[in-house]
Amino acid sequence: MNKSNRIIQVLGVLFLIILVSSCKHKEDEYHSITDKIRAKSKNYHGVTISSEKYFDDIKMMEITEGEHTFLIPERKSQIKSFKCTECHTKPLHKLQTEGVQKAHWDIALKHADLNTMNCITCHNGENMDELKSLTGNQIDFNKSYKLCSQCHTKQFDDWKGGAHGKNIGGWAPPRAAMTCVNCHNPHKPHFETRWPARFNTQKIIDRK
Amino acid sequence: MRRLKVFKSLIIDSFDVISHGSRKYHIWMAFLTFVMLTGMYCYSIQLEEGLSVTGMSDRVSWGLYISNFTFLVGVAAAAVMLVMPTYVLKDIDFKQAVLIGEGLAVAALIMCLAFVVADMGGPSVLWHMIPGIGVFNFPNSMLTWDVLVLNGYLFLNITIPFYILFRHYQGKESKKSVYVPGAILSVFWAVGIHLVTAFLYQGLQARPFWNNALLGPRFLASAFAAGPALIILILAVIRSSTEFKVEDKTIKKIAMVVTIAAQINIIMLISELFKEFYAPTHHSESAYYLFFGLDGKTALLPWIWTAISLNVLATVILTFHKLRNNLKVLYFACAILFVAIWIEKGFGLIIPGFIPGPYGKIEEYTPSGIEIGVTLGIWALGALVFTILAKTAIGIETGKLRYKG
Amino acid sequence: MSDNNKKWYSLNLNSRQKQPKTSSSCGCGKTEGGCNSSQPVEELSAEDFLEAAVNASIGEEVKKDGFDQVFDVKMSRRNAFKQLTASLLIGAGAVSSCTSVISSDESKEKSQIDWEEQFKGNYKLMEDDEKKGTVERLVRSYQLRTGKTISLSSKNAEKDVLFGYAFNISKCQGYMDCVSACVEENNQDRDSQMQYIRIHEMKDGKGFNFNEADDNYYHEVPAEGHFYMGTQCFHCDNPPCVEVCPVQATWREEDGLVVVDYDWCVGCRYCMAACPYDGRRFNWSKPEVPEEEVNKDQHYLGNRMRKKGVVEKCTFCVQRSRSGKDPACVEACPTGARVFGNLLDPDSTIRWVLENKKVFRLKEDLGTEPKFWYYMD
Known part of the structure; x- marks a missing residue:
C-alpha cells in the first residue's frame, strides 16, 4: 500500500505543477481597453498611411472651427448654376413681378415651420451669391455649415468632433469630413422613409 | 522477439475468435456493419456538400454530434468506477466487470473521437491539431486539453487491459507492480476527462446556460450513473450469451454505484432547477426554453420531460433495495436511466446553450436525416469495436484463447 | 499572365531536367x-x-x-x-x-x-x-x-494603430445599406445569404430589449415608433473566441483586428460557441459568389475567397482599413451612424466620440473589452 500511496503523492504534485504552470500570465496587460488606449497613445507618432489619395478628385478646403482643423469639400463648384447672379441680375422682388419663367419651382421648403423659416432666412434677396446669417451677416456658400450651426448647435459640436456626419476618404489622416449639405438637402433636411437596401434574408419562410 | 511472436499469434487467434460465433453473433455483426456502411455513406454526402446537410446553423452551431460526444465522454469516464475497487482496493467482485468496463471505455472513446471528427468542417486539415506538426493552442484552449486527456485515457485503457490479457493469454499472472500505477493514474485521468469536457462548456461566458459551477460535478455524477448502468446491461447480455461467469454479487455491487450516482445527480438537478426558476434572471432563458419553451418554440419539451421522468423513475426504483435486487427490474431501471441521461447530457445540454442566441433570437434545431445516419453509424462503430474487444477478452479470460507456441 | 520568370514555387515532382520553357x-x-x-x-x-x-x-x-x-x-x-x-x-x-x-x-x-x-x-x-x-x-x-x-494583399498591421468603432443609435434608420455594402465588399456566400451585420429593430420605450427586437424586418424604414441598432463582430480586446481556438487559427492582430486564417481553421466552431456577440459565421456549404460580383481587391485575412467548412467574420474590412480607408459599412452608411478610426490617435474622430459622448458597449460585464461603442446624439 505504501507504494501506491507514494504514486498518488507523486501524481498529485505533478497535477499541481501542471495547474500552476498553465495559469494565464497576463501581468503586463492593461486593466481595461481605456487604460490601454491611454497608455499606448501617450507616445503616438502618427501613421505612415494617408487617406489623401482617396479624395484626389474632390476639391477640398481646410477649415478651422474651435480646436478642430479639417477639410471639407468645396461647395460652389458643385452647385449647378452658381453664380446665382448669372440669373439673379435684379433684386428678387423685381424678378417676381415681371412674369418671367418661374425658377426653383421644384423646391418645397420642408425645414422647420413657415413661422420660423422661409427662403430669406438663409438667402439674401439682395445678394444671391452669398448666404445670410440671422443677424444679416454674409456667409459664403462654401461655409454653409455656419448657417446651419446657428440653430443646430449640438449637431455642430458633434460634427466638429466627428460624432455627426461622415468621413471622406477614410480614417487615416488628413481628416476630411462631409459638410452639412453633402448629406442633408437644406430645403428638406429630413431623411425619407424607404425600403431597406437589402433584407436580412430573402427566404420568406424565415420571416415573421 | 518472443513477445512479438506471441503478439502475432494473439492477433491471429483473436481474429479467429471474432470471426467465429453463433448465428446470433453473425447477425449482430452484419447488422452493425450495415449500419456503419449507411453511416459512412451519409458522411460521404456530408463531406461532399458540407455541413449544410445537417440541421445546424450559425445560431445553433453544435448539434447531435457534439451532444453524443459529451455523453460518451461520460460513459468512458465511468469505467473508473470499476477500475478503482478492482485494482486498488482489491475488491474481487469487480474483477470480471473491469475488463468489460475498460473495453467499453475504449469503444466510447473511439466514438468520441469519431463524433468530433464528424463535426469538423475541415477534416482534411485535422493535422493542424497535432502537437508538433500543427499549432496546438495549449493551455489556452480547453479543446486542446480535451484532445490530450481523451487520447491519454484511450492509451491507458488500451494498455492496461492489453497487458493483463497478454499475460493471461500466455497463461501467466499479470504483475501488480506493472499495472497498478497505471490503474491509479487512470482513476485520476477519468475524473480529468470528464471535468475537462465539462470545462469546455463551463468556460464560455457567452453561454450562461453552461457557464455555471455545477456543470462539472453534474457531469461526473451523471456519468457515473449512465456508464455503469450500461455496463450492467452489457454484463447481463454477456452472462446470458457466453460462458463468461459474472456473479449476481458483481452486478449488484455495480448497481449500488449506479444508485448513489443517480441520487447525487437528482440532487444536483434539483439544485439547478431551483436556481433557474426560483429567482429567474435573464440568464435563465435557456432553461425556460428547455423545460417550458419560449415564444411558442417547444421542440425540446417532450425530450427533456421524458428524460426527467425516466430519471426520477429509475432513481426511485434503484433506491429501494427490494426492487434493485430483482435483476429484471434492475435491468429495466438501468435501461431507462441510460436513455434519460443520454437525452439530458446530450442535446438537453448542448442545444439549449445556443437558444436563445446571444441577442435573444430563438432558432430551433432539428437534426437532419444525414446527421442521424452518421450518428447511428458511429454508434454502430462503437458497438462493433466493443464486441470485438469483449469477445477476445472473454476468450482469454475463460481460457479458450491460449498461446500454444 | 505573361510572366516568364515564375513567381510561384514549383514542386517539380516529375521532371527535374526537362522543365519546358513554354x-x-x-x-x-x-x-x-x-x-x-x-x-x-x-x-x-x-x-x-x-x-x-x-x-x-x-x-x-x-x-x-x-x-x-x-x-x-x-x-x-x-x-x-x-x-x-x-x-x-x-x-x-x-x-x-x-x-x-x-x-x-x-x-x-x-x-x-x-x-x-x-x-x-x-x-x-x-x-x-x-x-x-x-x-x-x-x-x-x-x-x-x-x-x-485578383489583387491579394498581405499587408501587416501598421504601428501606432488600434482600430475602434462607434455606432450612433440615434442616427441609424435601418436602411441596411451597410449590410449590402458589406456583402459585396467581403465576397460573402450569396446562397446562404451570409451577413456579418445584423440590424435589430427595437421598439421605442422598451429600452435595448434584444428579445423583442426584430432582426428580420420586411417593411419600409424607419418604422414608426422604432429605433435601430446594428451588431457585428466587436473585435474584442480580450476575445474569448481567440482563447478557445484549438489551433490558433484566429487571433488578434497588433492593430486590434480579430482575424481568421481560413486555411488553418479546422471548422470545429468552438469560437462560435464562445462568442457572446454572434459575431462569427460558418460556411456550411461551399461559398458561391458570381464571378462578375467578386471583389478583386482582397486581403489574405479579409475578403479573399473562403472554402467550405471554415469560420469567417467581420474584419473591419482589413483590405480597406489597412490602406487608410473606412470599412465598407462606414462608407455606405447614408446617415453617418458609423464612426471608425484609430484609437491611439488623440486627434481622431473616434477618440472625440469616446471622450465627449456618453458611450457604452454591449455585455461589458463579460470582460471581453469590445472595441465597438454605442452612443446617442
Whole structure:
C-alpha cells in the first residue's frame, strides 16, 4: 500500500505543477481597453498611411472651427448654376413681378415651420451669391455649415468632433469630413422613409 | 522477439475468435456493419456538400454530434468506477466487470473521437491539431486539453487491459507492480476527462446556460450513473450469451454505484432547477426554453420531460433495495436511466446553450436525416469495436484463447 | 499572365531536367485544350516517378526541389512534419501525377499549388516572405481557375494603430445599406445569404430589449415608433473566441483586428460557441459568389475567397482599413451612424466620440473589452 500511496503523492504534485504552470500570465496587460488606449497613445507618432489619395478628385478646403482643423469639400463648384447672379441680375422682388419663367419651382421648403423659416432666412434677396446669417451677416456658400450651426448647435459640436456626419476618404489622416449639405438637402433636411437596401434574408419562410 | 511472436499469434487467434460465433453473433455483426456502411455513406454526402446537410446553423452551431460526444465522454469516464475497487482496493467482485468496463471505455472513446471528427468542417486539415506538426493552442484552449486527456485515457485503457490479457493469454499472472500505477493514474485521468469536457462548456461566458459551477460535478455524477448502468446491461447480455461467469454479487455491487450516482445527480438537478426558476434572471432563458419553451418554440419539451421522468423513475426504483435486487427490474431501471441521461447530457445540454442566441433570437434545431445516419453509424462503430474487444477478452479470460507456441 | 520568370514555387515532382520553357504559351488565356495543343504532351515515366518519390521522402539529403523550398523554413517542426508526411504524400502525389499524364502544364501547376496550399503553415506564424509566397500562390491559383487576376494583399498591421468603432443609435434608420455594402465588399456566400451585420429593430420605450427586437424586418424604414441598432463582430480586446481556438487559427492582430486564417481553421466552431456577440459565421456549404460580383481587391485575412467548412467574420474590412480607408459599412452608411478610426490617435474622430459622448458597449460585464461603442446624439 505504501507504494501506491507514494504514486498518488507523486501524481498529485505533478497535477499541481501542471495547474500552476498553465495559469494565464497576463501581468503586463492593461486593466481595461481605456487604460490601454491611454497608455499606448501617450507616445503616438502618427501613421505612415494617408487617406489623401482617396479624395484626389474632390476639391477640398481646410477649415478651422474651435480646436478642430479639417477639410471639407468645396461647395460652389458643385452647385449647378452658381453664380446665382448669372440669373439673379435684379433684386428678387423685381424678378417676381415681371412674369418671367418661374425658377426653383421644384423646391418645397420642408425645414422647420413657415413661422420660423422661409427662403430669406438663409438667402439674401439682395445678394444671391452669398448666404445670410440671422443677424444679416454674409456667409459664403462654401461655409454653409455656419448657417446651419446657428440653430443646430449640438449637431455642430458633434460634427466638429466627428460624432455627426461622415468621413471622406477614410480614417487615416488628413481628416476630411462631409459638410452639412453633402448629406442633408437644406430645403428638406429630413431623411425619407424607404425600403431597406437589402433584407436580412430573402427566404420568406424565415420571416415573421 | 518472443513477445512479438506471441503478439502475432494473439492477433491471429483473436481474429479467429471474432470471426467465429453463433448465428446470433453473425447477425449482430452484419447488422452493425450495415449500419456503419449507411453511416459512412451519409458522411460521404456530408463531406461532399458540407455541413449544410445537417440541421445546424450559425445560431445553433453544435448539434447531435457534439451532444453524443459529451455523453460518451461520460460513459468512458465511468469505467473508473470499476477500475478503482478492482485494482486498488482489491475488491474481487469487480474483477470480471473491469475488463468489460475498460473495453467499453475504449469503444466510447473511439466514438468520441469519431463524433468530433464528424463535426469538423475541415477534416482534411485535422493535422493542424497535432502537437508538433500543427499549432496546438495549449493551455489556452480547453479543446486542446480535451484532445490530450481523451487520447491519454484511450492509451491507458488500451494498455492496461492489453497487458493483463497478454499475460493471461500466455497463461501467466499479470504483475501488480506493472499495472497498478497505471490503474491509479487512470482513476485520476477519468475524473480529468470528464471535468475537462465539462470545462469546455463551463468556460464560455457567452453561454450562461453552461457557464455555471455545477456543470462539472453534474457531469461526473451523471456519468457515473449512465456508464455503469450500461455496463450492467452489457454484463447481463454477456452472462446470458457466453460462458463468461459474472456473479449476481458483481452486478449488484455495480448497481449500488449506479444508485448513489443517480441520487447525487437528482440532487444536483434539483439544485439547478431551483436556481433557474426560483429567482429567474435573464440568464435563465435557456432553461425556460428547455423545460417550458419560449415564444411558442417547444421542440425540446417532450425530450427533456421524458428524460426527467425516466430519471426520477429509475432513481426511485434503484433506491429501494427490494426492487434493485430483482435483476429484471434492475435491468429495466438501468435501461431507462441510460436513455434519460443520454437525452439530458446530450442535446438537453448542448442545444439549449445556443437558444436563445446571444441577442435573444430563438432558432430551433432539428437534426437532419444525414446527421442521424452518421450518428447511428458511429454508434454502430462503437458497438462493433466493443464486441470485438469483449469477445477476445472473454476468450482469454475463460481460457479458450491460449498461446500454444 | 505573361510572366516568364515564375513567381510561384514549383514542386517539380516529375521532371527535374526537362522543365519546358513554354510558360508564355499559356498566356493565351484560352481553355486547356487550346494551350495543350501547342506543346508536347509530357508523360511521366516510371523512373521519373520513382526518383521523385525518393526525393520527396529523403528531400533533405538530395538537392533541393520545390517541395523543400516551400517547407524549408526556420521553424523546425515544419521540417519534422515534412519527414513524417513525405512518404504519405507520395501516394497522393502518385494519384495526382497519374491523372495529369495527359493534362496540360496548367493543371499540373494547379494541383501543385493545391498541394502546397494544403500543407502550408499558420499565417499567424509566417514570416513576411512566407506570407508573400502563399499570397502569390493564391493569386496564381485564381488566375488558373478563372482567368482573372485578383489583387491579394498581405499587408501587416501598421504601428501606432488600434482600430475602434462607434455606432450612433440615434442616427441609424435601418436602411441596411451597410449590410449590402458589406456583402459585396467581403465576397460573402450569396446562397446562404451570409451577413456579418445584423440590424435589430427595437421598439421605442422598451429600452435595448434584444428579445423583442426584430432582426428580420420586411417593411419600409424607419418604422414608426422604432429605433435601430446594428451588431457585428466587436473585435474584442480580450476575445474569448481567440482563447478557445484549438489551433490558433484566429487571433488578434497588433492593430486590434480579430482575424481568421481560413486555411488553418479546422471548422470545429468552438469560437462560435464562445462568442457572446454572434459575431462569427460558418460556411456550411461551399461559398458561391458570381464571378462578375467578386471583389478583386482582397486581403489574405479579409475578403479573399473562403472554402467550405471554415469560420469567417467581420474584419473591419482589413483590405480597406489597412490602406487608410473606412470599412465598407462606414462608407455606405447614408446617415453617418458609423464612426471608425484609430484609437491611439488623440486627434481622431473616434477618440472625440469616446471622450465627449456618453458611450457604452454591449455585455461589458463579460470582460471581453469590445472595441465597438454605442452612443446617442
